[in-house]
Amino acid sequence: MKLKPTLFALALVAGLALSGCGSDQEDAAAPAAADGAATAAAPAAPPATALPPPPQLNARSFIVIDHDSGRVLAALEPDSRQEPASLTKLMTAYVVFHSLREGRIKLGDLVTVSENAWRQAAPKLGGSAMYIEVGKQISVENLLQGMIVQSGNDATVALAEHVAGTEATFVQMMNSFAKQLGLTGTHFTDAAGMPNPDQYITARDAALLANALIREFPQYYRWYSQKEFTWNGITQQNRNGLLWRDPSVDGVKTGHTKSAGYCLVTSAKRGDMRLVSAVMGTDSMRAREDASAALLNYGFNFFETRRVYAAGQPLSTMRVWKGRQDEVGLTVGRDLYITNQRGHVNSVKADFELPETLVAPLAKNQSVGKARIVVDGQTIATYALFPTADVPAAGFFGRTWDSLRLLFH
Numbered sequence: 001m002k003l004k005p006t007l008f009a010l011a012l013v014a015g016l017a018l019s020g021c022g023s024d025q026e027d028a029a030a031p032a033a034a035d036g037a038a039t040a041a042a043p044a045a046p047p048a049t050a051l052p053p054p055p056q057l058n059a060r061s062f063i064v065i066d067h068d069s070g071r072v073l074a075a076l077e078p079d080s081r082q083e084p085a086s087l088t089k090l091m092t093a094y095v096v097f098h099s100l101r102e103g104r105i106k107l108g109d110l111v112t113v114s115e116n117a118w119r120q121a122a123p124k125l126g127g128s129a130m131y132i133e134v135g136k137q138i139s140v141e142n143l144l145q146g147m148i149v150q151s152g153n154d155a156t157v158a159l160a161e162h163v164a165g166t167e168a169t170f171v172q173m174m175n176s177f178a179k180q181l182g183l184t185g186t187h188f189t190d191a192a193g194m195p196n197p198d199q200y201i202t203a204r205d206a207a208l209l210a211n212a213l214i215r216e217f218p219q220y221y222r223w224y225s226q227k228e229f230t231w232n233g234i235t236q237q238n239r240n241g242l243l244w245r246d247p248s249v250d251g252v253k254t255g256h257t258k259s260a261g262y263c264l265v266t267s268a269k270r271g272d273m274r275l276v277s278a279v280m281g282t283d284s285m286r287a288r289e290d291a292s293a294a295l296l297n298y299g300f301n302f303f304e305t306r307r308v309y310a311a312g313q314p315l316s317t318m319r320v321w322k323g324r325q326d327e328v329g330l331t332v333g334r335d336l337y338i339t340n341q342r343g344h345v346n347s348v349k350a351d352f353e354l355p356e357t358l359v360a361p362l363a364k365n366q367s368v369g370k371a372r373i374v375v376d377g378q379t380i381a382t383y384a385l386f387p388t389a390d391v392p393a394a395g396f397f398g399r400t401w402d403s404l405r406l407l408f409h
Helices: 006-018 085-101 115-119 140-148 153-164 167-180 203-216 218-225 285-302 396-406
Strands: 002-004 061-066 072-076 110-112 137-139 228-231 234-237 249-257 261-270 273-282 303-309 316-319 327-332 336-341 348-354 369-375 378-387
Touching: 061 203, 061 285, 072 203, 072 285, 085 140, 085 153, 085 167, 085 203, 085 218, 085 249, 085 261, 110 153, 115 153, 137 140, 140 153, 140 218, 140 228, 153 167, 203 218, 203 249, 203 261, 203 273, 218 249, 249 285, 261 285, 273 285, 285 303, 336 369, 336 378
Parallel strands: none
Antiparallel strands: 002 348, 061 072, 061 273, 110 137, 228 234, 249 261, 261 273, 303 336, 316 327, 327 378, 348 369, 369 378
């Protein structure tokens, strides 16, 4: 691969200048009280001020990432395996949402509650529950709210059985999606998050899973900000106390067992910037909320995110050989964002990694190179580059002529 740095860096700088864990032992919920190297042509960045260190938190592991750029802003042991408890239900929801999108189930579908699902609310299990009744029919939409807002293990298993026939088959789907999302430190053994040494997740994977859920299913994500839900005459409040403490917080999921401690995956949006944090293994509900709030405030106060290029817009062009056209634009497959220390976004540049030659036929979904985003000499993200249009192969004479010209290229 050949490195070609400067053309995109110039475009990038110009664009910047213009852009100005509660599964089996979840606690009862109660609202908390309110708390509180640009190129030579680019203007010089202001003198760098020291970036304060991340907050010191009493947790087994944590991470906070920017939703759009994916940059990690602070972390402690983010890849250590932790018991997920009810954070497992993030993946359960992800699988159910996929089934809805594919049309295999509908929100209005009526689910007959099995004895197995009903038994998940048994007092001996000590778990959180929606309190559904065996043999009753309940809509998928109501079960989703019972799982998301009330963290009901019974609702969770009912959904799993409706989607896949059995919970065991559903768990296979969960692990398959985990692989597709690149969650390398995650494995599931049930849909609700019961303690099991073979069931684990990392803080990084929990944040990436929440990030995918928010990005792919905004129409369903709204339930994660719902503060209460009533079923069978019982009103239960969302266990995420930050929904009451911080108006910018709109999700996402709590978790707790004795062995997992108190866990919380949180997302908040302030202005155009969204952050996602994961805090694992604190010693109380208040501790997980305070730790999550500290991470979010740190990220919003000391970093900023800008969109520097839109998906589909050509970043540059490249010569095409043996094609019906001589050149094609190169673009990213999604909007390109960068996150850097607040006030120092202009210190970002990008480099191209492109092949020596580009030969038709080319398809729009065919990766033909990479754009590396570089901050202070470090690559913080790499994006695949794609042709802006399909390029069919030329006719026989066109291909023959270009084959001869390539001999001297």
